[in-house]
Amino acid sequence: MVADGLQNINLLDLKNSFNLKDISLELYQLVSDLYPLCRSITGDGFRETLKILQQHIPLSVHEVPTGTEVFDWTIPKEWNIKDAYIKNSQGKKIVDFTNSNLHVVNYSIPVHQKLSLQELKLHLFTLPEHPDWIPYRTSYYKESWGFCLSHNQYLQLNDEEYEVCIDSSLEPGYLTYGEYFIPGESSDEVLISCHTCHPSLCNDNLSGIAIATFIAKYLSQTTSRYSYRFLWIPGTIGSITWLALNEAKVNNIKHGLVLTCLGDSGKFTYKKSRKANTEIDKVAAYVLTNSKQDYEIIDFFPYGYDERQYCSPGFNLAVGCLMRSPHGSFPEYHTSADDLNFVQPQYLAESFLQCHSMLYILNNNEIYYNKNPKCEPQLGKRGIYRVTGGHKDSELNQMAILWVLNLSDGDHTLLDIAQRSGISFDLIKNAADILLAHDLLKK
């Protein structure tokens, strides 16, 4: 069924057309494969991540040199790290980067020195309210160094001399990002963007990366009305970079979704675009409303992920953000507890399906014209009017046909018709297909 293309998939049959169990395991496997890497906004961790994604899809890797000006910003130095630890006075590694890449404040400058507990503490970060968890901290735009550790371990530190070592480099290099473009029948694009700059954090970052990758993989096997552009970028600086270097392409982007936090058990959350009432906003609301799961639709606010940049006033793109539990709303956020237990295969698969449904409706949400707009055409002589009545399905199909004829005046998309009629998008789409086949409708 996949080979038939998005346009021929019946949404109601969608769950059947995918092997959900396979999808859920593949998504989870990709998250697991990416988990150990120490990503940052630049550096080899990002490059290795893209290499793993290239095992699934032939994405392009872009390298933007340090110092490149991108709007008000400048591409920073490239950061890489080989090792890091804290040894106690007995020479025992009590904090070890190889155990968790969260132990090092991301973008820490190199350091190797001995210092007292008092001096060390100025560089230590913990979460007293979750004493077993390691926090995730960064210092991208201010040169400094530090370690993160559990508060319980912190409390047990003895007043002795410590050796700290961060074997990192912060030097001119590149900002790396991944891009994958699937051409469609139209040059109009749908943008799918996910930040890819967090180290071992599963929900916030890896879930979106994995779902974007599999959506791309699926769409690459179909033919669609829209073109699709996928971006795996470092947060903030990555979208700014892409927008600055690709301004000529921005006008092609008609709709977009930022994907993140899609692997936990929370209900779905859709954050609207700044324009608030665009087609992607309507489609997302329609899919969530009809998903028979709990959900929340929230207004745009200029914080969060890269929708901040896509929706900045100079671009104001129709880009929303699809999440389950939003950033900051779950205690595991930006801690070592956002791990492979926090995300689960079935939640990833549900998110994949919701995202897919949105793209399916978007792609099929066309405007048609009734070729016989004056009065109803005689459906009976074409055999598409029920003759003897019938069961509820055929009545709905009949009504779907009448609604599509009545509202196909150039002002209503199929989704508009579905919403005004209260009939499902699939039946409306099906009715449009029947009417097209009988030459009663045109695009």
Next chain:
Amino acid sequence: MVADGLQNINLLDLKNSFNLKDISLELYQLVSDLYPLCRSITGDGFRETLKILQQHIPLSVHEVPTGTEVFDWTIPKEWNIKDAYIKNSQGKKIVDFTNSNLHVVNYSIPVHQKLSLQELKLHLFTLPEHPDWIPYRTSYYKESWGFCLSHNQYLQLNDEEYEVCIDSSLEPGYLTYGEYFIPGESSDEVLISCHTCHPSLCNDNLSGIAIATFIAKYLSQTTSRYSYRFLWIPGTIGSITWLALNEAKVNNIKHGLVLTCLGDSGKFTYKKSRKANTEIDKVAAYVLTNSKQDYEIIDFFPYGYDERQYCSPGFNLAVGCLMRSPHGSFPEYHTSADDLNFVQPQYLAESFLQCHSMLYILNNNEIYYNKNPKCEPQLGKRGIYRVTGGHKDSELNQMAILWVLNLSDGDHTLLDIAQRSGISFDLIKNAADILLAHDLLKK
């Protein structure tokens, strides 16, 4: 008071200006007169119906030849029927058209033959859920024949040989419809349309026919701003025919009502036009809201009566549909139980009044201009400002005058002013009349 014309009727006095008892009996009498005729979408039953209506109003009869193309449709053959029966093996008429014209599937081709019970049953239709009622069935666009009977009778049929006879003809002829045009001060028209193609069915068909006839009779005795066009047509094919043959006149239709199902005891139902917020929609909502009776206002949907055609996207006229219980919502619908007991004189009269109120407000819902738009004019020196205060009525009149002055800026009709002020349309209309008389307002 009738002779003064619609424009001079005070709506509050409307019930008094009609002799409601007379009206209710006249309406019921007309329904009773029309009840026995075997109407169909063509044929002599339709012609005889129009002849009876001509005893009340001088409507024109139009005949459109079989084969005439009307948009996507073609005028069908004319159907007439003289007699029909089923005889049992003893030669006893067990089903007899002369007892009820519902016994024959409307538009049945002629047949005269003997057949077994088993063969006969393929042509019999009943209502198991209402075993005493005869269903109403048609087969306009597929040539066939059949009988309708009560389910109880059906169950008692013996396994014997039967003689069936339908003495009908289905031949080239005409589609007949009635039209009545009342010219007004303006060429802008209000359309009143009712389907007239059902045989002995009282609520669904005869109630609307009777009310349209008496509204026409009343309006013909008055002078109105609007012109009025009344149509008594076969459902679907009739409105399509009129629209196809009168396209040049369609632009004159500014407002319209389809009248049907107006004789039962149910609450009023107004189905909005496709545009949903036109003047007739506002007027109908206003009248029902202020009628102190239960009512329902429903959105347009492309099913029901001839509003389907008037509201097809190529015309998209401001035509709503006024009913009491809507088609399909009452069990008697399309059965022999929709009879002279199901409709009652007082319900017909109430419907007449609601319809009349809507037309009254529509006709008087003009836009005026305050001739002194800068500050209030000095009402006191003209004797139209209360001097010493007074009772509630005069205060309301005072406020009505101030509201009309304040909102007569070319953007507000009298109904807009009534709704914004919360003062009744009559008091607002009365205030406008006073201000016109004092040369403070102009049209």
Next chain:
Amino acid sequence: MVADGLQNINLLDLKNSFNLKDISLELYQLVSDLYPLCRSITGDGFRETLKILQQHIPLSVHEVPTGTEVFDWTIPKEWNIKDAYIKNSQGKKIVDFTNSNLHVVNYSIPVHQKLSLQELKLHLFTLPEHPDWIPYRTSYYKESWGFCLSHNQYLQLNDEEYEVCIDSSLEPGYLTYGEYFIPGESSDEVLISCHTCHPSLCNDNLSGIAIATFIAKYLSQTTSRYSYRFLWIPGTIGSITWLALNEAKVNNIKHGLVLTCLGDSGKFTYKKSRKANTEIDKVAAYVLTNSKQDYEIIDFFPYGYDERQYCSPGFNLAVGCLMRSPHGSFPEYHTSADDLNFVQPQYLAESFLQCHSMLYILNNNEIYYNKNPKCEPQLGKRGIYRVTGGHKDSELNQMAILWVLNLSDGDHTLLDIAQRSGISFDLIKNAADILLAHDLLKK
């Protein structure tokens, strides 16, 4: 702080920037000073009132001759009164103008005669439902005379001969009004208007007069974006006169407030402008919504005070009306009970603050443009991005900065941004000031 000008006042600090106790006493003192004067729509009582106001602000006094035509109206004769009384047959003054100027029907023609109780009663007015109070009555546009007295006194009148004397004059003269114009950076004006024609009535008239005077006094010591025009005018004929004689200036009036009934203990009431959704309507709603006091916002209706004229269709100005208890809603209205006990210093001061807050927000409710509209500017390098997170206030400030950047696209005022973000106007204004200082925003 007053000397810094409105634009530099932080609304949250407003209560601190005023000495509320001083303000409340000053307002109440002015009301008390004005209370004894017998004002009317013309005459010396009005002139003396303006003289007292001139002790606070250098307002201009305008005199418009009797007979001047102002739109549909004519300036009436000037009315003055020296004394008035009713003596009983023993020559005792039982009703004495010097005790209360409400005793004489305002605009009574001169009279001096003897008459019977029966004759006298035709000229007496009382309030049976409040038998101790003296009603307030006028007869501006119909020459007559009369006395008002308590119903209890009325009931005790003996059947004897009475001497009535009204030592008034009704002669060609002038209509007097006060005007005070404070030029701002822009010629766009805010109009503050209050009727000043009622005699000893505190809430209905003196409260608005006093607050307008102190607002004017305060604004005269500041520099504002807007110019301000204050009018102390007789009700109805005064605003009609000003509008008729100053039509060329009307276009400068961008916003306005009619002030009245602002000294009682009732909740605040804002009556919207006729346009209903103008900036002053939004600002007033915002201030009341955020005032933590009960309030009511009511729609415009063409009755009440001079907003009737400002909002007549030929002008349709964005002028609302700020009150506490609206006219007619409190029993003391237009009676001797609307006295110095009915208004209280603290209520006057609260009203002053609400009015001031509205003018403050109006004055600062500008539209800015983000100078870096494509993506967010890098706040960190300018030191205006939080480095290590922080307490709630700094988070709000951070969000305020992001909101102002995101919505400063030329379509949103600061109030729009405050309302969409849910952040207080002050924080939004503060963020705009910071961004302006960093050259990230322009006007």
